[in-house]
Amino acid sequence: xxxxxxxxxxxxxxxxxxxxxxxxxxxxxxxxxxxxxxxxxxxxxxxxxxxxxxxxxxxxxxxxxxxxxxxxxxxxxxxxxxxxxxxxxxxxxxxxxxxxxxxxxxxxxxxxxxxxxxxxxxxxxxxxxxxxxxxxxxxxxxxxxxxxxxxxxxxxxxxxxxxxxxx
Amino acid sequence: xxxxxxxxxxxxxxxxxxxxxxxxxxxxxxxxxxxxxxxxxxxxxxxxxxxxxxxxxxxxxxxxxxxxxxxxxxxxxxxxxxxxxxxxxxxxxxxxxxxxxxxxxxxxxxxxxxxxxxxxxxxxxxxxxxxxxxxxxxxxxxxxxxxxxxxxxxxxxxxxxxxxxxxxxxxxxxxxxxxxxxxxxxxxxxxxxxxxxxxxxxxxxxxxxxxxxxxxxxxxxxxxxxxxxxxxxxxxxxxxxxxxxxxxxxxxxxxxxx
Numbered sequence: 001x002x003x004x005x006x007x008x009x010x011x012x013x014x015x016x017x018x019x020x021x022x023x024x025x026x027x028x029x030x031x032x033x034x035x036x037x038x039x040x041x042x043x044x045x046x047x048x049x050x051x052x053x054x055x056x057x058x059x060x061x062x063x064x065x066x067x068x069x070x071x072x073x074x075x076x077x078x079x080x081x082x083x084x085x086x087x088x089x090x091x092x093x094x095x096x097x098x099x100x101x102x103x104x105x106x107x108x109x110x111x112x113x114x115x116x117x118x119x120x121x122x123x124x125x126x127x128x129x130x131x132x133x134x135x136x137x138x139x140x141x142x143x144x145x146x147x148x149x150x151x152x153x154x155x156x157x158x159x160x161x162x163x164x165x166x167x
Numbered sequence: 168x169x170x171x172x173x174x175x176x177x178x179x180x181x182x183x184x185x186x187x188x189x190x191x192x193x194x195x196x197x198x199x200x201x202x203x204x205x206x207x208x209x210x211x212x213x214x215x216x217x218x219x220x221x222x223x224x225x226x227x228x229x230x231x232x233x234x235x236x237x238x239x240x241x242x243x244x245x246x247x248x249x250x251x252x253x254x255x256x257x258x259x260x261x262x263x264x265x266x267x268x269x270x271x272x273x274x275x276x277x278x279x280x281x282x283x284x285x286x287x288x289x290x291x292x293x294x295x296x297x298x299x300x301x302x303x304x305x306x307x308x309x310x311x312x313x314x315x316x317x318x319x320x321x322x323x324x325x326x327x328x329x330x331x332x333x334x335x336x337x338x339x340x341x342x343x344x345x346x347x348x349x350x351x352x353x354x355x356x357x358x359x360x361x362x363x364x365x366x367x368x369x370x371x372x373x374x375x376x377x378x379x380x381x382x383x384x385x386x387x388x389x390x391x392x393x394x395x396x397x398x399x400x401x402x403x404x405x406x407x408x409x410x411x412x413x414x415x416x417x418x419x420x421x422x423x424x425x
Contacts, residue, residue: 054223054302056219056220056223056302056306057220057223057224057226057227057299057302057303057306058218058219058220058221058222058223058224058226059219059223060219087227087295087298087299087301087302088294088297088298088301089298089301090298090301090302090305091302092305140209141209141210141212141213142213142309142312142313143209143212143213143216143217143309143313144212145212147216147219147220151209165309167305
């Protein structure tokens with residue numbers, strides 16, 4: 001341990017902040033903390049144990065995120081880190097922080113609608129355009145550039161945009 | 168040098184988990200065959216996205232099967248080093264992609280089942296299966312909606328698209344019954360609350376599929392003779408060809424990594 005004059009609580013806080021600083025490789029404006037992907041950071045002796053939860057089962061970003069966490073912890077002075085994936089409770093878009101939603105919108109991606117009716121077979125969600133705010137929008141494709149996004153278009157400003165799908 | 172097949176000790180829970188893992192892997196592989204060939208760019212992405220979801224589900228399930236088996240196998244060995252007779256997937260998911268109508272009808276039949284199945288499995292007494300179910304259920308809901316919309320669009324579309332999707336429904340219908348079967352090994356797990364009884368899902372599945380068929384102006388076949396065998400490793404000639412492609416690298420270059 002490089003840093004030795006910190007209390008266990010301060011060390012844990014330092015480890016959390018290091019892990020929480022890791023950005024999603026697909027949506028670099030969001031940290032894994034904003035996304036709700038970072039679940040737990042624990043100190044076990046000299047080792048840091050981190051638990052993350054995948055957004056989608058096949059999300060290819062998870063391996064990258066795990067590697068980035070190990071690197072971030074090493075930079076923060078922690079010698080050993082172990083990242084594990086937890087499935088339960090399953091990640092939902094409701095875990096995304098308010099700050100995360102705001103950052104997404106500023107980045108040009110419409111944030112997920114909290115607890116919207118994804119069950120409705122042909123339900124139409126109201127999605128506001130991240131550019132002009134209009135809700136006169138339409139879905140172009142349910143599956144977008146990554147597993148977690150759909151492609152939409154604004155009928156007011158005519159801009160296409162990504163919508164972070166509800167889960 | 169080629170890698171020989173592994174031996175899997177199929178206790179009821181290992182077998183049960185492998186069957187679901189194989190369903191997800193084989194259907195995921197079939198959908199991935201569309202990558203670069205779909206009728207339009209959005210659909211290419213959608214099919215690849217759904218393939219990714221399914222392969223992700225398969226990885227979780229294989230990982231769990233390997234852990235329960237406890238003989239040193241892992242997700243890669245289970246996927247790459249079992250021969251066709253050791254595969255336990257439904258015959259439905261190994262059906263060739265055919266035309267786009269065939270792919271979408273197969274997807275509708277499977278997703279309508281998977282959505283109900285995973286929702287039920289969220290209440291499994293097995294914590295890992297319940298957790299995998301909670302993730303898979305959300306993904307299946309998207310797959311079902313996507314396939315439903317396409318089947319309706321094609322069925323209620325041109326004469327050509329209607330005819331093609333009706334042929335697909337007629338061709339694939341006999342492969343749907345296997346989804347609702349359970350053998351003695353599974354009965355024990357059902358009694359223990361680890362698994363749900365798939366026969367209970369049939370009425371709701373029929374209601375969902377009938378609703379889509381009605382909107383799509385399609386007729387569901389009346390015959391109820393159903394093809395079986397995949398769960399016991401008796402497959403159509405198509406699976407061997409799929410596996411030869413899927414497994415080529417690990418069979419020819421054992422343990423290859425990059």
